[in-house]
Amino acid sequence: MDNSPPSDAGLTKVEGLWFDSDPLVIKAGTRLFRVSPSQLGYHAKAFGDILSMPLAADAETYEGCPLLTLQDDPQEVEMFLRAIYDPSFEPVSGIPCAEILRFSHKYDAPSLRRGMLKRLALLYPTTLTDFDMLGQQLPAPGNARIVAAVARECQVLWLVPFATLCWMQAPAENYTADIASRAELWAARERYHKLWTRHVISIHDADFEVRTHRAFSSMRQTRECISADRSCATSLMRKYSRDMSTRSYDMLAILEDEPLRGTDSRKLCRNCTRVFLDRFDDVRQQFWDALPGLYAVEGWDELEKMKNKDLGKVDAEPARRVYLPREKPFLALAFLVAHS
Numbered sequence: 001m002d003n004s005p006p007s008d009a010g011l012t013k014v015e016g017l018w019f020d021s022d023p024l025v026i027k028a029g030t031r032l033f034r035v036s037p038s039q040l041g042y043h044a045k046a047f048g049d050i051l052s053m054p055l056a057a058d059a060e061t062y063e064g065c066p067l068l069t070l071q072d073d074p075q076e077v078e079m080f081l082r083a084i085y086d087p088s089f090e091p092v093s094g095i096p097c098a099e100i101l102r103f104s105h106k107y108d109a110p111s112l113r114r115g116m117l118k119r120l121a122l123l124y125p126t127t128l129t130d131f132d133m134l135g136q137q138l139p140a141p142g143n144a145r146i147v148a149a150v151a152r153e154c155q156v157l158w159l160v161p162f163a164t165l166c167w168m169q170a171p172a173e174n175y176t177a178d179i180a181s182r183a184e185l186w187a188a189r190e191r192y193h194k195l196w197t198r199h200v201i202s203i204h205d206a207d208f209e210v211r212t213h214r215a216f217s218s219m220r221q222t223r224e225c226i227s228a229d230r231s232c233a234t235s236l237m238r239k240y241s242r243d244m245s246t247r248s249y250d251m252l253a254i255l256e257d258e259p260l261r262g263t264d265s266r267k268l269c270r271n272c273t274r275v276f277l278d279r280f281d282d283v284r285q286q287f288w289d290a291l292p293g294l295y296a297v298e299g300w301d302e303l304e305k306m307k308n309k310d311l312g313k314v315d316a317e318p319a320r321r322v323y324l325p326r327e328k329p330f331l332a333l334a335f336l337v338a339h340s
């Protein structure tokens, strides 16, 4: 007896995932797939368990094959099945990787999960060195938002800090219809803004005694300054003002590897340049180290251990971090907060 669904209008046999010789039909939304159950069970243990159960006499069938109906997102099901059955399939961006990751997590498919995490690890770095190697090839905010959400859902927390950081660059107007996402975006930016302010002040403050808001006009030279006029102080003061008015969620401005952008470097003496660059590297690393805390996940060291485990590098030790003491931590920030 054929127990086909009463109407198959609107159902689509998905090209490349419909194999006439295979005995199992999977339905997700309006998409139909006909595949090998043994291969599916081999890759995803949860399917192995489902498919090993005896079929009920009145079980649904489609074209004479047992029909397995999934309530999952049809797009995710398709991506997952492509990853298993289509040898030419290459998930090229973060979204299909995230879709396959979510499905693999839910249906216990460890090798596919690991494969997707290896791809995502290349796009979402956990160290400043790897971030610098990305250059301008940053994930699009829309992709990053999906990756961040899936990463939390699948307990892959080491992806969360950088994915959220990329998402924060999204234009807020993209989320006008999605109140929850917009609120989340603003909350993330608010936390980020505080860190950004601290970052800028830390870089500039050790050279200056900021007594009042108007003290910008009377900042002192750096102690080691060898310029004959006040050109170093003036140039750094201009950069400080520019940095403080930069959009705080503009990640590239914060983590840029050209720290003297925005200054006329010819006007800085060699001592001021050295002092500034040394401190910039130090503060930039501290800034990166603080990112996980912004998004309520473990610190990088702990995340690195999770990452090594997820990627199968169980014996690898996380890179050691060196924290350098700072001369006057957040003095000016305390001042600004007290007088704002």
Ligand SMILES: [Zn+2]
Binding pocket: 222, 224, 225, 226, 227, 232, 233, 268, 269, 270, 271, 272, 273
């Ligand atoms: Zn100088």
